[in-house]
Amino acid sequence: MLIQRLTDILSSEITAPEIYRGRREFMRAAGTLALAGGLGLQVADAAAGVKLAGTRPGPYGTSEELTPYKDVTTYNNFYEFGTDKADPAVNAGSLNPRPWTVRVDGLVNRPGQYDIDALLKLASLEDRIYRMRCVEGWSMVVPWVGYPLNELIRRVEPLGSAKYVEFTTLNDRARMPGLRSPVLDWPYTEGLRLDEARHPLTLLAVGLYGETLPNQNGAPVRIVVPWKYGFKSAKSIVRIRFVEHRPISSWERAAPREYGFYSNVNPEVDHPRWSQSRERRIGEFRKRKTLMFNGYGEQVARMYTNLDMRRYY
Numbered sequence: 001m002l003i004q005r006l007t008d009i010l011s012s013e014i015t016a017p018e019i020y021r022g023r024r025e026f027m028r029a030a031g032t033l034a035l036a037g038g039l040g041l042q043v044a045d046a047a048a049g050v051k052l053a054g055t056r057p058g059p060y061g062t063s064e065e066l067t068p069y070k071d072v073t074t075y076n077n078f079y080e081f082g083t084d085k086a087d088p089a090v091n092a093g094s095l096n097p098r099p100w101t102v103r104v105d106g107l108v109n110r111p112g113q114y115d116i117d118a119l120l121k122l123a124s125l126e127d128r129i130y131r132m133r134c135v136e137g138w139s140m141v142v143p144w145v146g147y148p149l150n151e152l153i154r155r156v157e158p159l160g161s162a163k164y165v166e167f168t169t170l171n172d173r174a175r176m177p178g179l180r181s182p183v184l185d186w187p188y189t190e191g192l193r194l195d196e197a198r199h200p201l202t203l204l205a206v207g208l209y210g211e212t213l214p215n216q217n218g219a220p221v222r223i224v225v226p227w228k229y230g231f232k233s234a235k236s237i238v239r240i241r242f243v244e245h246r247p248i249s250s251w252e253r254a255a256p257r258e259y260g261f262y263s264n265v266n267p268e269v270d271h272p273r274w275s276q277s278r279e280r281r282i283g284e285f286r287k288r289k290t291l292m293f294n295g296y297g298e299q300v301a302r303m304y305t306n307l308d309m310r311r312y313y
């Protein structure tokens with residue numbers, strides 16, 4: 001039953017942009033906070049971004065047109081705040097992303113608890129424009145702010161036995177109203193192979209459009225893995241655990257025939273109920289062809305040369 005409900009939601013028609021834009025108005029409160037330019041400021045209004053100063057342009061840019069801020073922040077998947085694309089922007093005010101700590105543990109020499117402001121200062125912040133392709137058939141181009149997850153990984157010194165990394169999201173009903181609904185087996189978890197997690201494209205994101213992450217996009221810290229379907233990019237993470245065996249993610253647990261561990265963007269392997277060959281870029285009407293590895297094949301294909309990508313989808 002759970003799977004039935006879940007797949008019903010995912011297979012539902014994607015709302016046309018002209019409808020969702022007009023449906024609910026998300027009030028962006030940028031400018032209402034002191035933009036002091038320093039890191040680690042208190043985020044007083046959860047919906048508002050605080051400017052992240054001193055970022056530098058990162059590699060892997062794209063000249064493609066950016067998806068407007070309004071669309072990036074009002075058309076979201078964040079089931080802890082509801083299953084409608086408009087729900088997170090409306091409901092995520094209760095998330096309260098500060099104070100926040102991220103536990104990093106498991107098979108590492110130097111486990112630890114990182115306060116979010118310490119995490120922000122751990123490495124220099126980069127602006128990285130990535131395409132994001134959702135498994136449901138839409139895509140965006142988002143200017144993220146963050147640094148490679150590997151900056152954190154090398155500091156905690158994974159043991160030789162660590163082969164995978166598991167990400168766990170906040171699990172607090174008082175702050176996440178969607179957790180009352182059994183749509184997924186909470187908390188939301190995701191995983192990567194260690195080499196994927198260490199790949200220079202894998203970003204520990206703390207902002208977008210030059211500001212701290214809006215709650216609905218996974219404040220205060222999330223993962224962005226641009227060559228995989230969007231659900232691999234776990235939001236509002238509280239734990240990063242290094243493990244020996246492949247973790248089972250929330251989506252894989254819910255519907256293993258539909259959502260595998262790898263979930264590399266692959267136009268040649270259809271989802272059991274729909275094609276993955278094309279996508280709708282949010283803001284455009286004509287569909288585009290989906291690119292292998294979401295266009296990042298040059299950077300990542302070598303990690304999968306010995307993997308049957310039809311079997312390990």
Ligand code: MTE
Binds near residue numbers: 075077
């Ligand atoms: N992380 C959590 N904790 N909960 C979620 O429901 N949804 C995933 C992913 N991370 C999700 C999540 C899915 S399906 C997608 S497509 C992306 O977040 C969407 O990220 P965005 O809303 O910032 O575009």
